[in-house]
Amino acid sequence: MSEHAFDPATYEARWQAWWEEQGTFRAVEDPTKPKFYGLCMFPYPSGAGLHVGHPESYTAVDIVCRYKRMTGHAVLNPMGWDSFGLPAERAAVREGRHPATITRERIAHFKHQLQRLGFGFDWSREVSTCEVDYYRWTQWLFLVLHERGLAYLEDVPVWWCPAQGTVLANEEVVDGRYVETGDLVERRVMKQWMLRITAYAQRLLEDLDDLDWPEGIKEQQRNWIGRSEGAEVDFPIQGADAHFTVYTTRPDTLFGATYCVLSPEHPLVATLATDAQRAAVEAYVEAAGNKSELERQKAADKEKTGVFTGSFAVNPLTGQPVPVWIADYVLASYGTGAIMAVPAHDERDHAFARAFDLPIVQVISAPEGHDVQAEAWAGAGVMVNSGRFDGLDAAAGKAAVTDQLEAEGTGRRKVNYKLRDWLFSRQRYWGEPFPMVHTADGRVEPVAREALPVELPHVDAFKPTEDGRPPLARATDWLHTTHEGEPALRETNTMPQWAGSCWYYLRYMDPHNTALPFAPEKERYWGPVDLYIGGVEHAVLHLLYARFWHKVFFDAGLVHTKEPFQRLFNQGMILAYAHRDADGKWYGPDEVEQRPGKVRFTPSWGTDEVETDWFAKASGAPVSTFVAKMSKSRLNVVDPLDVVDRHGADALRIYEMFMGPLEQQKPWQTSGVEGVSRFLARVWRLFVDQETGDLRAFGDTSREVRKALHAAIKETTEGIAALKLNTPVSKMMELVNACGGQLPARADAEDFLRILSVYAPHLAEELWHRLGHTTSIAHDTWPSWDEAALVDDTLTIAVQVGGKLRGTIEVPRTASKDEILAAARADANVARFLEGQTIRKEIVVPGRLVNFVV
C-alpha cells in the first residue's frame, strides 16, 4: 500500500494535539456574538470505560456546536465527570483502595478515550463533582436551599438497603429492589435530610409547557408530578369528638361512599379499633408493616385484604354511618392516607367491597345493561340517588358537592400531587458531606459559608460503624467540631449522587471561580443550556431534580432563567447483535457465520422455536441471532477505541450518525463502519493522489456536481437544526459519487470540506491544510446553498394512467402544461394504455407527474 493512501492514523492524533495547543475550542465570552451552549449529559466514570453509546450523544452535540461556531456563535461545549457515587465506593471496598484514587484513575482513562475521538470540548472547563473545589460549591448551594426552608430533617419511612448499608430514594427502588444492583430493600423509619421539591410541584409542572423537549419526556414528568384536583372531606367518627379526612377526586360520588378505608400506618388506627376488633386490627397492621414492598406490590394483583376497625364514621352528606376499615391497598403516603370507598364507581373499592361483602350503591348513571353490582362503572354519567344533585354531570357535580361541603365546613377543594419530597441523604462515604452540625442542645445549624468546604475526611473503612452510624462517623477528629464556640457534631450523612449533577451545567460557565459557584455575569451570558442531549433514563430523576434546584436559584436571584435546559433531546440506545445456541451458550461476532440453508430449533432458554441460518464456526451448532443491549455476558460489546484503531475517529463519528435517527434505538453493525470508512477513503482519493501524495488538480464543477453539493449543504444545514444527522451523510456520499473521482473547482471543494468538517473534523482539517490554509477549518464560515442550483433544466415526469405508472418522460423545465400532456401522450407505453379509453380527467402536478384518469 502506498504511503500516501488514506490512513487516519497518520493525521488524527496530530490535529487533536494541534487543536489543544491552539485552543481551537476554547469558549470565549464575546458580547458581539450570540452564544450557543451545547451540553451532553456528563458521564459517570465507570470501570468499564467508554462504550459506543457515549460517543453518540457527544458526536451529535459536537456537530451542532461546530456548526454554530461556523455560523458566528460563541460556543460553549464542555465535558466533566459525575464522579461521586456508590459504584466507586463498592470498588474501593472490593479493592481496598480509596474511592478518590479509583475515581481519578477511571477519569483519566475516560478522558484519554474521549480525547482520541476528537470532540471539540473545552477541556479547560473540565469539572469533577468529587473534587473539593467543585463540591464546596455544591455545599454552598445546599445552604441556599436550607436558608430558603427547602431542606429539613425528618423521621421518615425510608427504603433501607441492607446489602448496600444505605437508604435509597423512592426513585431508586423498583419492585422492592435497588434498581442498580437488584438488592432487596426494606422499610425503616430513620431521620433523613429531605428537600421540599413539593413546594415547586406546580411550577415544575407548568413550566414544562414552554420547553422544547420531547413530548414523551414532558409527559413522564407530568405523570411523575401527578397533579390531581379534588376535595378533602371530613368524616366525623361516630360516638367520638374526632374525625379523619379523606382525599377524593370524585366528590360527586360522595353519596355512594358506603365505607371508608384507612391505611395501616394511619395515626387514628389505634383509636378507632374497638375492643372487639383490636386484636385483629393490630395483627393486620403488624402484618402489613412486615410485608416487604415487593410482597405488597405482588399482592396488588391478587385479592384485597383488610380488617374492620369496629368503628363507624358519618357520611357528611347523607348523615349515614359508614364502617371504617383498614387495608393496605390505601397508601399512607398519598393524599391523607385515608379514602372514602365508592365501590360502585371505583374498581379497587369494588374488589374490596366484593371481598368483604360491603354494600355497593350506584350514584352515577351507567350505560344500559351495566350492573354496578357486577362491575364498577368509572366512566361518565350523571348523578343519581344523590338527592338534590341528581342529574348533574361529573364537572358540575364535583363543583356543587364541594361547594356544599365548603359551606358546611366539612370539606374543601384540594389539589394533590403524587410527587413527594426528595430524600436527600445517604449513609455512604463517597458523597458530599452536608455543611451542617448538630449542637449539644439539639439544634441543627448550617456551617458558615466562610468555613466551607466541609472536606470529606479520611476514614479507616468505608462501611457503617459498629453501632450502625454512617462511615463518616468513623472520622472521630472530623466529627467533633465546634459551632459558635460550643462543641458540636458534624452531620455524618452524605448527599446522593444527584447533587453534583443538579448544577454542573452552571459551573461550566465559570469553572475556576474561587469566590462563588459561578459569577452572575457569566450565567447571564451563557445560560440557559441551548441544547442538552442525553439518555432517556434520566427522563424524570436528574432532569426533575436539576429543574428544581434551578428554580430555587432563580428565586434566590442566582440565575436569570426559570428553566435550565431549553432544548432537550434523547439519543436512542445503541444495541448489538448477539448470538446464542440452543444450550444457552453465547458467541461473539467472530465466532459465528451465516451459512446457506435455514434450520429450526427450540432453545432451552426460550419457549419459541427459532429459525436461523447462523452457525457457530467451531461446532457448527445453529445459533439464534437477535438484537440486544450490549453486555459483557452476551459477548456483544463494541469498544469505540477498537473502531478508532481500525478505521479512525472520523469513521466512528460518522457511522454513529449514519446508523439512523438519533432518537431511535439501533443495532451496531461493524460492516456499516466499513462502508463509512470507504466513503472517507474516497474523499481522500478525491483530493490526494495516493501514489505521490500530491494534491490533485481542481477541475470545473459540472452542473450535476454543483447540484449535489448544494443539496448536501442544504441537507446538512437543515439536518443540524432538526437533529436529523443521518441523512446529511447520505447527501455527502452522493456528492462524492457524483464527482466521479474528479475534484471540482477549488471554491466548491472547499465548501464540501466545510460541511464535512463537522462530521469528520480530522480528515477535513488535514485536507484543508493541504489546500494551503493555515488556520483551523473549525473557525471558517459555514457555506450557504443556492436553491437555483438544485433544479435541473429538464425534469423527469412520471406518467400514470388510472393511477398506475406507465412511463416517464423528460421535459424542459419551462414546458407548459399542454406540452407536458402532449409529451405524456406520445410515450409509447402510455399510448398503449390510453388506447380505447376515455380520458375523464387529466391531472398535472408541476414537476412531478401526470395522471390520466380513465
Place this chain on the structure above:
RNA sequence: GCGGAAGUGGCGGAAUUGGUAGACGCGCAGGAUUCAGGUUCCUGUGCCCGUGAGGGUGUGGGGGUUCGACUCCCCCCUUCCGCACCA
C-alpha cells in the same frame, strides 16, 4: 390497565403541505484491475410471472376518503420504553 414511541427489501434505514416507494450504506451476484488474497472501479439487486418488451404485486392486518395514500380517517395486531392499588 394507563401513558409514550415504533412497525417499509436479506440488514441499517430514506421519502409525510398526499404525487415515480426503497435515496444512501451494508450484504449478495456478475464483470474489470491484480500473479493471487485484499483493495479499487463498473453493472445489477423488493417480491412474483416473462428469453425480452413488459405485466402483476408491494410500506404490520382490515376497512375508508382521493384521480392518486408509507403519508389522512376508523378498527385491529405486534414490538419496545415508562408508570402502575396515586382514590
